Amino acid sequence: MKATSVAPSNLAFIKYWGRKDEALRLPTNGSISMNLSNLLTTTTVQFSAELAQDAVAINGQDFVPDAIEAARVSRHLDRLRELAGLRQSARVVSENNFPSSTGLSSSASSFAALTVAAAAAAGLELPEKELSILARQGSGSACRSIPDGFVEWLDGDTSDTSFAVSLYPPQHWPIADVVAIVSREKKLVSSSKGQLAAASSPFFAVRLGHMADKLKLARAFIQQRDFTRFGELIEAEAVEMHAIMLTSTPSLMYWLPGSVKIMRLARQWRGEGLEVYFSVNTGQDVHLICRPEDVEALTARLRAVPDVTDILINTPAPGARLVEEHLF
Ligand code: DP6
Numbered sequence: 001m002k003a004t005s006v007a008p009s010n011l012a013f014i015k016y017w018g019r020k021d022e023a024l025r026l027p028t029n030g031s032i033s034m035n036l037s038n039l040l041t042t043t044t045v046q047f048s049a050e051l052a053q054d055a056v057a058i059n060g061q062d063f064v065p066d067a068i069e070a071a072r073v074s075r076h077l078d079r080l081r082e083l084a085g086l087r088q089s090a091r092v093v094s095e096n097n098f099p100s101s102t103g104l105s106s107s108a109s110s111f112a113a114l115t116v117a118a119a120a121a122a123g124l125e126l127p128e129k130e131l132s133i134l135a136r137q138g139s140g141s142a143c144r145s146i147p148d149g150f151v152e153w154l155d156g157d158t159s160d161t162s163f164a165v166s167l168y169p170p171q172h173w174p175i176a177d178v179v180a181i182v183s184r185e186k187k188l189v190s191s192s193k194g195q196l197a198a199a200s201s202p203f204f205a206v207r208l209g210h211m212a213d214k215l216k217l218a219r220a221f222i223q224q225r226d227f228t229r230f231g232e233l234i235e236a237e238a239v240e241m242h243a244i245m246l247t248s249t250p251s252l253m254y255w256l257p258g259s260v261k262i263m264r265l266a267r268q269w270r271g272e273g274l275e276v277y278f279s280v281n282t283g284q285d286v287h288l289i290c291r292p293e294d295v296e297a298l299t300a301r302l303r304a305v306p307d308v309t310d311i312l313i314n315t316p317a318p319g320a321r322l323v324e325e326h327l328f
Pocket residue numbers: 011012014015016017025031105107108138139140141142191192193195281282
């Protein structure tokens with residue numbers, strides 16, 4: 001059977017950086033995110049007795065089976081094959097509507113879409129929790145792209161307790177995430193690799209010591225729709241994660257000059273009365289969080305910044321879902 005899924009990327013307000021179990025991809029702390037309406041992966045999967053091996057095409061490029069990308073997809077398909085008792089290989093075609101490897105979490109949307117499409121194509125009818133557990137094993141942040149809207153990845157100690165749940169549906173709070181693309185340059189160190197260094201930062205233990213408090217505050221500010229306190233919290237959280245990256249061994253620096261320019265401008269604009277807060281992941285592109293009524297003013301200012309090559313506007317979105325239209 002053939003199945004297709006569309007899944008959103010997500011932006012973590014409280015971030016996942018560091019793992020306590022590599023093989024199972026269990027994070028050192030819980031995280032809280034929002035699905036992004038305009039950063040989407042569409043993936044079609046078809047298992048077939050006629051294929052000798054998995055055939056993977058991503059963004060129009062065919063990968064040989066032992067290419068890193070194809071091997072990671074095949075390993076993920078193995079998890080679903082095992083669950084379904086299926087031995088057939090699959091054809092996988094996947095398309096992102098946004099740049100990959102620039103800090104926009106394409107692995108989150110990709111592995112969420114792959115999980116939902118492959119499960120359906122394998123004839124499995126899995127509850128959201130199981131889909132989230134499976135997606136997590138492909139890429140940690142992908143587990144948060146399964147449920148709707150504002151999402152928490154619970155800090156479980158076992159595979160069965162490490163999954164994401166919806167805290168609130170997308171309509172709960174119509175904040176906007178305006179993404180400033182500063183370059184299409186691909187990052188040098190993937191999140192998967194970078195995370196291995198997290199625990200080497202002398203500040204990592206300090207970070208872990210207050211993650212439970214941060215998660216509690218984030219939950220409360222989202223519930224109360226307290227934009228100012230929420231914004232201050234998530235901007236400080238992004239900076240703290242980058243402080244861990246910068247002080248780990250090897251030291252990781254994901255920002256480009258354009259990223260720093262935007263972060264400084266966000267603070268300047270805030271001082272001028274345009275209330276915007278930034279967040280950055282593993283890459284150079286900058287997420288700017290603002291109220292819906294400020295999107296126009298913010299994009300107008302961003303358009304005047306020469307480093308900004310593209311602007312992508314997102315609102316809170318539903319999680320991964322099956323769709324009728326296939327890619328092949
Ligand atoms: C900075 O989920 O991409 O975006 O599990 O190794 O695939 P893997 O890592 P990944 O890491 C995400 C890192 C982050 C923070 C976050 O999304 O929580």
